[in-house]
Amino acid sequence: MVSKEMYELGAKRSVIRDLFEYGKQKAAIVGKENIFDFSIGNPTVPAPECVKESIIKLLKTKKSDEIHGYTSAQGDFEVRKNIADYMNGKFNCQLKAENFYMTCGAAASLSITLKALTVSSEDEFIIIAPYFPEYRVFIKNAGAKVIAVPADPEDFQIQVNLLEKAIDFHTRGIIINSPNNPSGVVYSEKTLRSLAGLLKRKSKEYKKALYLISDEPYREIVYDGIQVPYIPDYYENTIICYSYSKSLSLPGERIGYILIPSFVENARDVYTAVCGAGRSLGYVCAPSLFQRVIMQCLGKTSDIALYDSNRKLLYDGLNKMGYRCVRPDGAFYLFVRSLEENAVDFSENAKKFNLLIVPSDDFGCPGYVRISYCVDPEMIKRSFYAFQKLKDLYQSG
Amino acid sequence: MVSKEMYELGAKRSVIRDLFEYGKQKAAIVGKENIFDFSIGNPTVPAPECVKESIIKLLKTKKSDEIHGYTSAQGDFEVRKNIADYMNGKFNCQLKAENFYMTCGAAASLSITLKALTVSSEDEFIIIAPYFPEYRVFIKNAGAKVIAVPADPEDFQIQVNLLEKAIDFHTRGIIINSPNNPSGVVYSEKTLRSLAGLLKRKSKEYKKALYLISDEPYREIVYDGIQVPYIPDYYENTIICYSYSKSLSLPGERIGYILIPSFVENARDVYTAVCGAGRSLGYVCAPSLFQRVIMQCLGKTSDIALYDSNRKLLYDGLNKMGYRCVRPDGAFYLFVRSLEENAVDFSENAKKFNLLIVPSDDFGCPGYVRISYCVDPEMIKRSFYAFQKLKDLYQSG
Numbered sequence: 001m002v003s004k005e006m007y008e009l010g011a012k013r014s015v016i017r018d019l020f021e022y023g024k025q026k027a028a029i030v031g032k033e034n035i036f037d038f039s040i041g042n043p044t045v046p047a048p049e050c051v052k053e054s055i056i057k058l059l060k061t062k063k064s065d066e067i068h069g070y071t072s073a074q075g076d077f078e079v080r081k082n083i084a085d086y087m088n089g090k091f092n093c094q095l096k097a098e099n100f101y102m103t104c105g106a107a108a109s110l111s112i113t114l115k116a117l118t119v120s121s122e123d124e125f126i127i128i129a130p131y132f133p134e135y136r137v138f139i140k141n142a143g144a145k146v147i148a149v150p151a152d153p154e155d156f157q158i159q160v161n162l163l164e165k166a167i168d169f170h171t172r173g174i175i176i177n178s179p180n181n182p183s184g185v186v187y188s189e190k191t192l193r194s195l196a197g198l199l200k201r202k203s204k205e206y207k208k209a210l211y212l213i214s215d216e217p218y219r220e221i222v223y224d225g226i227q228v229p230y231i232p233d234y235y236e237n238t239i240i241c242y243s244y245s246k247s248l249s250l251p252g253e254r255i256g257y258i259l260i261p262s263f264v265e266n267a268r269d270v271y272t273a274v275c276g277a278g279r280s281l282g283y284v285c286a287p288s289l290f291q292r293v294i295m296q297c298l299g300k301t302s303d304i305a306l307y308d309s310n311r312k313l314l315y316d317g318l319n320k321m322g323y324r325c326v327r328p329d330g331a332f333y334l335f336v337r338s339l340e341e342n343a344v345d346f347s348e349n350a351k352k353f354n355l356l357i358v359p360s361d362d363f364g365c366p367g368y369v370r371i372s373y374c375v376d377p378e379m380i381k382r383s384f385y386a387f388q389k390l391k392d393l394y395q396s397g
Numbered sequence: 398m399v400s401k402e403m404y405e406l407g408a409k410r411s412v413i414r415d416l417f418e419y420g421k422q423k424a425a426i427v428g429k430e431n432i433f434d435f436s437i438g439n440p441t442v443p444a445p446e447c448v449k450e451s452i453i454k455l456l457k458t459k460k461s462d463e464i465h466g467y468t469s470a471q472g473d474f475e476v477r478k479n480i481a482d483y484m485n486g487k488f489n490c491q492l493k494a495e496n497f498y499m500t501c502g503a504a505a506s507l508s509i510t511l512k513a514l515t516v517s518s519e520d521e522f523i524i525i526a527p528y529f530p531e532y533r534v535f536i537k538n539a540g541a542k543v544i545a546v547p548a549d550p551e552d553f554q555i556q557v558n559l560l561e562k563a564i565d566f567h568t569r570g571i572i573i574n575s576p577n578n579p580s581g582v583v584y585s586e587k588t589l590r591s592l593a594g595l596l597k598r599k600s601k602e603y604k605k606a607l608y609l610i611s612d613e614p615y616r617e618i619v620y621d622g623i624q625v626p627y628i629p630d631y632y633e634n635t636i637i638c639y640s641y642s643k644s645l646s647l648p649g650e651r652i653g654y655i656l657i658p659s660f661v662e663n664a665r666d667v668y669t670a671v672c673g674a675g676r677s678l679g680y681v682c683a684p685s686l687f688q689r690v691i692m693q694c695l696g697k698t699s700d701i702a703l704y705d706s707n708r709k710l711l712y713d714g715l716n717k718m719g720y721r722c723v724r725p726d727g728a729f730y731l732f733v734r735s736l737e738e739n740a741v742d743f744s745e746n747a748k749k750f751n752l753l754i755v756p757s758d759d760f761g762c763p764g765y766v767r768i769s770y771c772v773d774p775e776m777i778k779r780s781f782y783a784f785q786k787l788k789d790l791y792q793s794g
Contacts, residue, residue, distance in 0.1 A: 001516075001605070001606060001662070001663045001666060001667075002513055002514060002516070002663065002666050002667055002669075002670035003512065003513055003514065003515055003516055003670050003673070003674070004516070005673070005677075006512060006513050006670040006671075006673035006674045006677060007666060007669050007670045007673055008673065009672075009673030009674075009676050009677055010513075010668075010669035010670055010671065010672030010673030010674070010676065011669050011673070017469075017470075040467075042462065042466050042467050043462065043466070044462060046460070046461035046462070047461045047465055051461075051465075052456050055452065055456060056453060056456065059449050059452060059453065063443070064443035064444045064448075064646060065439065065440065065441060065443070065646070067649075068444055068448075068646060068647045068648070068649050068650055069439050069440070069648060069649050070437075070439050070648045070649050071649055072414075073414075104501055104651065104679075104680070104684075105681060107679040107680070107681045108679045108680070110679065111678060111679030112679070115400065115403060116399055116400055116403045116407075117399060117400065118400055119398075119399070119400055119401070134676075137676060137677055138677075138679060140677070141677045141678065141679075208398070209398060249461060249462070249465060250465045251465070251466060251467045251681075251685075252464075252465050252466050252467050252468055252682060252684065252685025252686070252688075253465055253684050253685055253686060254501065254651075254681065254682070254683075254684050265398070266398045266399065269398060269399050269404060270398075270399055271407075272399075272404050272407040272408050273399035273400050273403040273404040273407055274403075274407065275406075275407030276400070276402070276403035276404055276405065276406030276407030276408070277400070277403045277406075277407070278407075279406050279407065279531075279534060280402075280403060280406055280534055280535075280537075280538045281508060281538065281678050281679065282501075282504040282505045282507065282508030282509070282535060282538075282678065283501070283504070283505070284502060284504045284648075284651065285649060285651070286651075287501075287649065287650050287651050287684045287687070288648075288649025288650055289649070289650060289686075290684070291649075
């Protein structure tokens with residue numbers, strides 16, 4: 001009586017959300033301080049002060065309809081102009097307001113872009129495993145097919161030789177995500193040059209544009225002075241899907257953008273199709289107050305140092321115990337080897353010690369768990385005892 | 398190279414947006430005070446004070462992640478509980494938090510509901526002409542077919558006998574919109590009883606649920622003490638799509654809900670499919686700050702009296718000049734007979750006097766113009782001269 005596909009999507013909550021809800025219920029029984037919830041990527045570091053200040057200033061100085069009224073569907077012109085200017089200063093590029101389409105966050109950015117680019121049901125989008133599980137949902141909604149290519153298990157960089165084999169005539173685009181959720185890896189210059197070379201070669205071979213869709217909500221969440229390369233510098237046919245959810249700790253506010261540089265093949269057609277896809281999916285405009293807020297906060301971020309100290313604390317602690325994981329350069333996740341082949345069983349065992357860690361199966365890369373460290377550092381300290389017990393369980397067994 | 402369908406949707410701006418943009422350009426030449434822009438439904442009456450007050454209070458008393466963090470996909474529980482309680486008090490019903498799914502406004506409410514209900518590409522949704530043009534876009538996005546049934550040209554109530562002929566085995570649901578955009582009509586008790594009777598009979602005949610989708614962004618924008626009936630009291634299989642855009646003058650903030658009462662057939666399945674459809678379309682959650690804001694403003698509205706005085710001013714003024722239109726009971730539009738058969742040409746002629754009025758063709762009901770009166774009353778007064786000139790043009794011609 002209802003759409004079977006939508007019913008199943010609604011009934012099968014993501015494994016992340018499932019653990020998160022389990023944690024809330026268990027906390028009610030054993031006490032919140034005894035639950036070690038590393039499940040969800042909900043930033044705990046507060047939004048920077050400029051967010052609060054700019055909201056209050058806007059409310060006090062602007063007329064109601066100037067703040068809360070419809071903006072144009074692509075977003076307020078002044079907002080987009082200011083983002084363009086900021087990006088031009090940061091990346092030495094030549095962007096204009098017309099290159100930006102404001103969205104309700106990264107999920108909207110991706111859904112809209114994929115819908116705009118999908119021409120036929122034979123179209124394929126390639127994703128690199130481990131990947132954010134919702135990519136599958138958004139590609140399916142656009143009416144295209146998902147092709148997953150595994151990253152290098154040593155360092156989680158792209159295996160360009162494997163990617164090459166996956167590209168065929170039906171490939172419309174490749175989604176990349178650096179800094180990566182869940183691995184925390186930042187793609188190196190070497191990876192990007194190699195990727196760009198491949199895509200240029202393959203575009204020529206198939207005589208069609210291959211779009212690189214760069215999903216960048218973690219662009220500013222990087223450590224040890226690492227710089228995240230500006231992808232269009234490496235490959236022209238790049239569309240950036242951005243969100244302020246993580247950089248400004250505003251995940252619930254749903255604010256981000258799609259950036260289509262002018263040198264993208266058929267850039268104006270892509271932009272027009274993006275406008276159409278946004279309209280088709282029911283996005284009238286991005287939330288108007290927060291369009292203005294992010295304009296006032298360009299270049300600002302939440303206090304990344306807090307995530308960095310969490311990263312060190314957890315990485316060092318788990319390493320000492322003998323857990324294995326690649327040291328992350330960005331985002332706020334550790335991607336740790338499961339102590340048994342089946343990560344779902346491993347995650348279940350972890351629950352015995354009230355340790356909530358996400359099995360990697362839905363990320364398309366079995367045998368790991370994702371540990372989100374955008375949490376209270378005190379919880380990390382308390383959790384080591386549980387991590388040790390979990391380790392002991394496997395050593396004694 | 399991009400989706401043709403999305404490109405066309407992006408390239409063909411709605412006629413309303415087209416006029417609106419034309420007005421902005423023309424204003425730059427002849428001066429804003431000489432343009433009479435009745436094109437767009439962007440509320441001019443400010444949001445009530447409770448909006449500003451509750452935002453500032455939330456910012457000052459709550460932690461950043463309590464305001465800006467992800468809520469659950471269906472919306473914050475407390476918010477939904479409070480809306481349910483408010484509705485129970487107002488309509489004497491028995492709603493719970495679980496009946497509500499918070500959305501990014503009415504367009505999202507409709508897109509998600511239609512996607513959740515569409516089972517096959519043979520499915521049909523019936524809309525009553527004149528209708529909001531985007532209904533066609535959202536139904537198409539869901540993969541279903543649009544069937545339009547004309548309203549009674551005398552009073553714009555539903556012609557239930559015509560609707561009866563349009564319902565067949567493929568009908569999944571009917572979208573109604575009362576108070577109506579563009580006609581301003583509020584469906585009478587008589588209409589609703591007759592509609593409910595028909596739908597019950599037809600559900601039995603075809604042995605399947607027929608869903609009534611009630612799009613109610615103008616529920617509170619009514620005049621002369623009129624009460625908008627609570628549709629589920631008349632017909633159980635009613636799903637309400639609501640938005641705070643108009644009642645609280647927050648159109649840019651994208652905040653609304655889907656209400657699925659428990660007595661709807663397969664209510665839990667419909668709700669689950671709605672969750673799935675929201676996920677599929679890329680809606681992660683409704684904007685978190687404004688979820689809390691509308692909770693603090695339940696029962697409040699912008700100052701409707703201002704729209705009412707505009708309504709009287711414009712209706713009386715145009716009537717005196719000999720324009721013909723049904724007196725609207727709600728919303729903020731007059732739906733006026735075109736002075737020639739082709740309303741597109743009529744709207745073009747109106748432009749000669751810098752009068753921007755929307756031809757009704759895209760509303761599925763040719764021969765009219767929609768005049769939006771959520772505008773500055775001074776503009777209405779200045780516009781009468783132009784309306785008179787337009788009338789003279791036709792009398793002299």
